[in-house]
Amino acid sequence: MKKLMLFILFSVLCLAGCASNADKEEPKEKKEQTLKVASLIPPMTDILEIAKPLMKEEGINLEIVVLNDNVQPNNALANKEVDANFFQHVPYMEQFNKNSNADLVAVQPIYHAVYGGYSPKYKSLDDLPDGATVAIANDPTNISRSLALMDKYGLIKLKDDATSTDATEADIVENKRNFKIKKVDLLMLARVYEDTDLTIMTPAYAEPLGLKPNKDALLTEGVESAFAITLVARKDNADSEAIKLLAEKMTGPEVKKFLEEDYKDSALPAF
Known part of the structure; x- marks a missing residue:
């Protein structure tokens, strides 16, 4: 009986030690996510640069892919080479969808470029x-x-x-x-x-x-137009947390201040 009691006590102590060690284990580091966004020229690229450190704080690496013409960003997005793009208005996107049988969707209007x-x-x-x-x-x-x-x-x-x-x-x-x-x-x-x-x-x-x-x-042209420059994604990822977070950062006070101070005469906030 004495041996049995010693065995039980030893087993309890071992289990308690294991539990204690488990409690001390560091949580696994969350893997950083990369979000690729295609764009063309300022102020589009400037706005993405403002959003980049804000996304970094949320554990998302925003990679800005600067392309050379107004065809590549939609092709890259449709072919899943990038996760989103930021260079176009909705009528242009709809025309691309029609011509290419694509499923790009508007996520968030960002600014009106005064035409x-x-x-x-x-x-x-x-x-x-x-x-x-x-x-x-x-x-x-x-x-x-x-x-x-x-x-x-x-x-x-x-x-x-x-x-x-x-x-x-x-x-x-x-x-x-x-x-x-x-x-x-x-x-x-x-x-x-x-x-x-x-x-x-x-x-x-x-x-x-x-x-x-x-x-x-x-x-x-006035701000009543249907041509606000818009963040665009695909139907299969537009509702993802990363895309939603990017839309949030691109319509934050930092971007609004930038547009109002640096582009007040030519890029009017659409949010």
């Missing part, structure tokens, strides 16, 4: 000569947007049912001044600017030329 028309030669729309060359981006959504802006200011007249998201050149019912519409790649707008009479573009391409919407544009 405007600039002239290297003339100070007002009235000064534009008949037959003036007007450069616009050549993708369908920006064609619609540009034509609607020209219609708003009376440079052309569109059919009554044409909108800023679906208008085409076939919808022009009046062009009394015979403006010549020159369609070029979005990233080429700034390069052709000096050779045009009017170029319609976002501030991302106008500002490197020293042009600001509030003082240089002859025509501008």
Whole structure:
């Protein structure tokens, strides 16, 4: 009996020791997650840079993938080479989905890039000569947007049912001044600017030329537009915690302050 009692006591002490050691074990380090986001140019890339250390605090490494044209970011996202992108408005995304049978989804609008028309030669729309060359981006959504802006200011007249998201050149019912519409790649707008009479573009391409919407544009679009620059993901990951967290950081006070202080005339917060 004495031996049995000693054995039981020894067993209890061993179990207590094991439990104590287990309590002392350090918790396993949480593996850092990497989130890849494709983008193009400032202020898009600037906003992601602001979000990067904020995401790091949450254990997520934000990798910013800077690409060279406005086609690659959507292809990369659709092919799962990146987890999200930040460079486009929703009508452009919807056009890509339609053309590529993709399932990209809008996550969060971030800012309105004030769309405007600039002239290297003339100070007002009235000064534009008949037959003036007007450069616009050549993708369908920006064609619609540009034509609607020209219609708003009376440079052309569109059919009554044409909108800023679906208008085409076939919808022009009046062009009394015979403006010549020159369609070029979005990233080429700034390069052709000096050779045009009017170029319609976002501030991302106008500002490197020293042009600001509030003082240089002859025509501008308001914040009521459907073209806010938006964080975009795929249907299969848009509801993930990492994407939701990125949307939260990109609409935080740090980003709002940046837009209001550094881009107050050209990038208006959409949150």
